[in-house]
Amino acid sequence: MPADPATEESARPRGTLATRTLAMPADANPNGDIFGGWVLSQMDIAGGITAGARARGRVATVAVDAMVFHRPVYVGDVLCTYADIIRIGRTSIAIHIEAWALRGSFSDTLPHAHVKVTQGTFTLVAIDDNGRPRPVPPEE
Template sequence: MTDAHGAGAGQAEGGANASGRGEPVIRTAPMPSDCNNNGDIFGGWVLSQMDVAGGIVASRRARGRVVTVAITAMRFNQPIRVGDVVSIYGHVSKVGKTSISVELETIVTRKLDPDEIKVTEGTFVFVAIDSDGQPRPVEAQGQT
């Protein structure tokens, strides 16, 4: 069975490391201009960073351009604060005919605290596209 984006009975492809997080894709630090009126980092800022990270993972797997078509799951567990070091980890969880699902986790370390905190997690779906912006098939794992 296939959904509207070509994702169907695709197989998970691994890529997760021993922690289950996948590869580290982005490490950044939010700035005061990224805050909402409560002093926490905007959820939209976090989503955009996750989208960039997921696009990197998906484009590597697709060996070309991808576009975001859906966020099928998203959870905000804790706020991100100015001064936090934000790391986003991701791995391919499913590949369909033209689509790639990427599991992402956002981990922070707070000022002067070495403990890692999972602040967000989500599943982003990308579709591989050709030079005309049309969906194109994603090669099976291991093909060249």
Template sequence: MPADANAYGDIFGGWLMSLMDSGAGLVAARRAKGRAVTVAMDGVEFHKPVKVGDEVSVYAEITKVGRTSMVIATDAYRRERHSEDEELVTSASFTFVAVDDHGKPRAVDAA
């Protein structure tokens, strides 16, 4: 939407990173079978801009699981409103830690 964009009609990078964090968080919570929190975001690359009106899709995949943490590779793609073609716009790696009800790290169950 226009409120999420700069004067040139490009969506703010922070808005897109928030969307990617949410997508990666869903994957982390499902794998952890409970709450997981973002502790790091690495290797953010903005490949192309997202324009107002574009459809944005986020894809996330677990690439590493430690005792309490998970690394999730996350890519965002844009599709112009009247097109079938998607193009990669942003990539990042998110690290999540599974936490208990008190916010303390807990083990991630084996898959």
């Protein structure tokens, strides 16, 4: 079987750490695994933080593309999101976002793992006080 790039020893997250949070029982489905929608919302928060800082103000998510769920997330995983700005348009910012699960970090006995669970491209638009697009300001 070919090596899985997400779990290879050399695999590293792409981008800068944007959020870090604990997957709780309330975020799980009846099987005990974490809802995809919860993971997606953490990635959306990562996009909002990253784009908001770059746009220096309000932003809104306009599109989510190329979303892939590679692996399940479990209760007790620490979900870390990483963001890498890939394009800045006139009013929009496209960001590659990955979510990685840090597993077993609270245990002396369980194996520790850092697994890429999802990735996607989030596009956010800089908006003004009326919710209309505004130009992304030049980089400081």
